Each structure stands twice: as structure tokens, then as C-alpha cells.
Amino acid sequence: MKILEHIGISLDNQEILQLLRSKNSSSQKSKKSKEPSPQLLEDIESLKKEALELIETKAIYDIFLSKDLQPRHLFDLSEKTIFAVCTVSKALEDKISGMMEKGELAKGVILDAIASNAAEETASQLTKIILEENKEILQEKMLTSRFSPGYCRWLVEEGQQLIFSLLPVEKINVKLSPSFMMIPRKSISFGINIGKEVEEDLGIKECDTCDLIDCNYRR
Amino acid sequence: MVIFDECKKAIVRGDIEKAEELANQSLADKLNLNTVVDAFSDAIRHVGNLFDEGEYFLPELMRSAEAMKAAMAILTPHLSSSEVETRSLGTVVIGTIEGDIHDIGKTLVAAMLTAEGFEVHDLGADVPVTTFIEKALEVNAQLICISALLTTTMVGQKKLINQLVKQNIRDRFKVLLGGAPVSKNWVAEIGADGTAENAISAVKLAKELMEH
Numbered sequence: 001m002k003i004l005e006h007i008g009i010s011l012d013n014q015e016i017l018q019l020l021r022s023k024n025s026s027s028q029k030s031k032k033s034k035e036p037s038p039q040l041l042e043d044i045e046s047l048k049k050e051a052l053e054l055i056e057t058k059a060i061y062d063i064f065l066s067k068d069l070q071p072r073h074l075f076d077l078s079e080k081t082i083f084a085v086c087t088v089s090k091a092l093e094d095k096i097s098g099m100m101e102k103g104e105l106a107k108g109v110i111l112d113a114i115a116s117n118a119a120e121e122t123a124s125q126l127t128k129i130i131l132e133e134n135k136e137i138l139q140e141k142m143l144t145s146r147f148s149p150g151y152c153r154w155l156v157e158e159g160q161q162l163i164f165s166l167l168p169v170e171k172i173n174v175k176l177s178p179s180f181m182m183i184p185r186k187s188i189s190f191g192i193n194i195g196k197e198v199e200e201d202l203g204i205k206e207c208d209t210c211d212l213i214d215c216n217y218r219r
Numbered sequence: 220m221v222i223f224d225e226c227k228k229a230i231v232r233g234d235i236e237k238a239e240e241l242a243n244q245s246l247a248d249k250l251n252l253n254t255v256v257d258a259f260s261d262a263i264r265h266v267g268n269l270f271d272e273g274e275y276f277l278p279e280l281m282r283s284a285e286a287m288k289a290a291m292a293i294l295t296p297h298l299s300s301s302e303v304e305t306r307s308l309g310t311v312v313i314g315t316i317e318g319d320i321h322d323i324g325k326t327l328v329a330a331m332l333t334a335e336g337f338e339v340h341d342l343g344a345d346v347p348v349t350t351f352i353e354k355a356l357e358v359n360a361q362l363i364c365i366s367a368l369l370t371t372t373m374v375g376q377k378k379l380i381n382q383l384v385k386q387n388i389r390d391r392f393k394v395l396l397g398g399a400p401v402s403k404n405w406v407a408e409i410g411a412d413g414t415a416e417n418a419i420s421a422v423k424l425a426k427e428l429m430e431h
Binding site for chain 1: 272275276281284288321323371
């Protein structure tokens, strides 16, 4: 088991802006979709500075044998599975909540999008670090993409209980609510399967290429 | 009149200070306040459409909602109670269900419902089913909007509907569901009245339901 802190991340304006667009306009690729105004870009830059002062990235991970892991449809081709949880800090969430409570909705939604991007970036950087730190184990093996509870036919409750039972996640100040929600909310839990026969395309997919057409999260 | 155009521009630009200034000027000039409110209302609907069409980003929509709220805070005390009642599109109780602390989507829907003219009672997040029902009865709401962001907390939406049925008051309220995992199938399965995927769609749906 390994704990990591101060994982370096860079925030991506395009990703932040994507989170701030109407889903209708994104899905229709509306011809009217415009470039962000200078004011909006200025607000994003200013709030990114505030966010970076509050962000404290932390992560925990370990590698487990896959043979006893459930549900089998996720792990049956896998030899070993990496489980990890990362977070970007409670202070940032408290700042967002404070803004929303004060009625500063515009700033609040920008900071929330920045926090979401920070969490995704942390998970991406963490994945790179894990793979770099475990080169020997991964030699001549295939890897899946990251997959998280709630995706890939993995029930939220089932996945979260498994990951939180295997990793001492309290060491990075992340806990699970009775409804299996991670607190702080801007945290990500995931697995990566390792093996000679694992399906490389298991894991995070875009909705329009996913075969789960009735998925509750499909957009 | 020029001032009405300025009211619209202030909302479209999300200029809170200007919206407040124009609201105060309308009072000082003894303008017909219903016409002033209509100008503000037209503008917020226009902004909603701009967001839906991809012309506006979410913070711009929210800035306009903030400007609308600021202007209405100045104007509303000067409207007669009958004018307030006539203008109100309905009374809404809104919150995120017990066990779920996601708050932002629900807050945005509340802000847009308020901006469009609904009387909104926002109960916050992690709200028990009984609190939704007690508040809806207390304020004589027509709509209950209940948000859940996880499949594990969606079941609370079903509990609310079941409890309304059990108390024999299901017909008194329209129930709108919100949250990323909520689908039309789920709405039909639990017998709710609709779902919307963003704040603008939620307002449109709320208005439609109030007309029926």
C-alpha cells in the first residue's frame, strides 16, 4: 500500500469550459456554441489561482490478486488489480459551498468545475505514477483503462465497499457515507486490471461508444 | 421606453449593480412596476434560451439569475400582495434527498425557478422525505423537486412518491426528479411527473406542469 501527496496537476481551461456548457449545446455541437468571453476567461483564471491555493492532492493505492475479487465479470481475465482513491481536499469544497450559500452562483459553478477538473487530473496523474512505479509488475502485461464504481456494470455500492474494504482510505481523509458517496465529493476511486488477456477497452468510455444504451448515466 | 430596454440589457449582461440601479430608478420614477418586472422576466427567459443554444456558459446564466434576484429584491416589496400572487408561477419545495450531499445542481434549478417567478423553498441537501412533505403541506406547494445524484440515493425519490400515496396526498403535488442517474424510465417506474437535465429544462417543465 502506498500513500502519495502533492501530486502535480495542471488545470485545463478547455475541460473546465466543457463542464460549464449546456449539455444540449455540447451534444448537438451547436453551430451557435461560442467562444468564452474575456470576462469568463478572466474569472476562470482568477478562481484557478484561488483553487490552487486550496488544493491538496492525496492518493492511496495498492495492488491485489484478482482471483478472489467480485464481481467476476470485471476481474475474471485479470491477474492483478490496482485499486486507488485520490482526492483534492475538503477546503476547496468548503469554499464552493460557502460561495453557493452566499448566492455567488457564477463564481461557485466555476470553482466547482475547476474542482472537478482537478479531481480528474489527479486521477490521470496518479495513474501515470502508479504505472511508472510498478514497471516490473507490468512487463509483458496488458492493462485496462481506469474503471470506477458506477461504471462498467459495477454497482456503486458494490465497488465502493470493495475498494474501501481493501484500502485504508481514512489515511488520506476520504470516507464513505452510508449511501456510498465519497466525502470529500471531489474524490475518485478506481481500479485497473493487469494481465495477459485483459480487455484493454474496459474502463472509461465516451457515452456514444458505450454499449450500455440504457445506462442511467448515459447522455 | 429606454429604461425597459436597459433593464433587459442589465439582465442579459448579468450586470447586478445596473439591475439594482434600474430597479431603484423605476421606483423613484414611479413607473408601472409590472411592466418593469415583465422587462426583467423577458430578459431572463432570453438568457435561458441563450444557454440552451450554447451561446452562454453556465456562469453567465447564473450571473443573470443573480442580477434578476437583486432587482426583484428591490421591486417585490413595492408590489401589492395581489400583484405578487398574480405574478407567481407557483410554489415549489426543492431539495436533495437524504443521504446525498450534492447541492449545486439543485441550487441552480432553484435559482432559475426563482428568477422566472416561482416562489421557491430550498431545503438544501440531505433532506429526509418527511421534511419534503411537511414543508410542501406547510407552504401549500404545487411542485416538489427532488434531486439525487447517485443510484444509491435515487431510491429516496421513490420513497417520497410512496409516502405521498400512503398519505393519500399524491394528487396534491407534481413531483419533478433531478440528478445525473435519473432517466425517463425511472420517472415512469416510480410514478413521478417528469425530469429535466438542466435548470432551463426544469423551468420549462415546471411551467408546463403548472398549466395542466
